[in-house]
Amino acid sequence: MSRAVRRPLMLSYRRSPRSWRALPELAGFGEVWLSCKKSPDSPTEDEPIVVSEQHPTTCRSWPFAVLVVPRGPADEIASECFELGSCGVHLEEAGERTRLNVYFEAPASDLEIIGDRLVQGLQQAGRWPAGSQRLIGDVELEQNWNEAWKQFYHPVWATEQIVVHPPWLPVEIGPEQMAIAIEPAMAFGTGGHESTQLALQAVEHSECGGRRCLDIGTGTGILSIALVKLGASNVIAIDNDPVVIDNANTNLRDNLGPEVARIQLLSGSIDTIEGATFDLIVANLESHLVMPLLPAIVIALREGGTALFSGLVETERDRFLAWLQQAGLRVDGTWSKNNWFSCRSRRNP
Incomplete structure (x- = not known):
């Protein structure tokens, strides 16, 4: 099961007081590896995408560290990641293990440093249980983020009376019930x-x-x-x-x-x-x-x-x-x- 605890720019308060700043652009960071979908003219899967300093992109990006931890303490570990400066965390559960993509507002070139410091911080906070692993991180582009996330959205009954749903999935409600249609973009609060x-x-x-x-x-x-x-x-x-x-x-x-x-x-x-x-x-x-x-x-x-x-x-x-x-x-x-x-x-x- 895949779910978001916090996503990048869900809302500024949440992303490091939360930090209330524009995120850095990719330009100037040289070659970066991206996990986003590519257009037909894009490089092959084995090639890096080169962001030209002469032709800077206006697309914002988030480097993210990847952790695999025991399922039980995953939410507490995600919460500690915010204490350590994360701007968003996505959790994907598989059996007794949970994968965390931990996003940061930082240059893409800092990806390795970010991962090292995150693990050190979790260890010092006592939030690195036995069996935890750090995998290779990556960089996410804003322009492809929203479309990739649509697959995770479905109507959610937040309470017995309130259902939250994406606009493309209409719901039927009773006379005493409330439906709220939320367009999932870069903001937190989709009901999931x-x-x-x-x-x-x-x-x-x-x-x-x-x-x-x-x-x-x-x-x-x-x-x-x-x-x-x-x-x-x-x-x-x-x-x-x-x-x-x-x-x-x-x-x-x-x-x-x-x-x-x-x-x-x-x-x-x-x-x-x-x-x-x-x-x-x-x-x-x-x-x-x-x-x-x-x-x-x-x-x-x-x-x-x-x-x-x-x-x-x-x-x-x-x-x-x-x-x-x-x-x-x-x-x-x-x-x-x-x-x-x-x-x-x-x-x-």
Whole structure:
């Protein structure tokens, strides 16, 4: 089974604070080996593709290290990869083993160094179990990424009431159910990963009607769409990656029609909405990215307001919930699936 924990540029928050920078272009790195599909005039499988410095490509690229680890701790290892600077991880399970493609924002020429440092970091963090292997890495081109990923998308029932599906695969729903069509591009939030499903569960089990909401790191816009469909009066959705903003804008318009007027889509960080306050805030981000944002989140949350968090690994549950308590948030609901969890918290009066 193949699945994405995080993909490159899913949303800028996620890719190293997350890093909020344009990725490097391939030009200037000389010869690089690529795993992407080639056109009929491309070199043969045995030849390198040469990127000419005189004719630079505008296509962005991601070098990735390849790890094979025991299946059990694979999610925890993937989470640690983000701590070590990864911008995206894809997992492919085969029996008791899991292959991880670990992507980085870095020059293609740094591929070997990246792999060495990643393994060293995992070893130092105690996340390199016996039997783990590092295989030969590669470089992925953005222009071929989206088409290659389409084979992995199918309708997903994120909750009993909410189904997420790609536009080319329509679904039938009952009168009390909700369908969200997501065009999978370079943004995170297609419904296939547990963190998005758990975020939708948290939204579904929270009071949204008439609420003013903030979606931090909107990605595809999936949570903002759900908020509006559940009756939110106004949603501000923020993300710092222009690629994500374009994709989110498409999904919002396609799903909401005239109701899209209830959403304000902004490019930027939480600083973008400084001074605004909200009844409900959602953040589907890893814990190490949420922690520095907590003071600003609490300030933006109205007294008695609700903050929902997802993208959290079970092994860090106690630590994360302690952070929320220290920040002045009281947890009153949690949801779990496999090695992931989400939670609902309220601002103490």
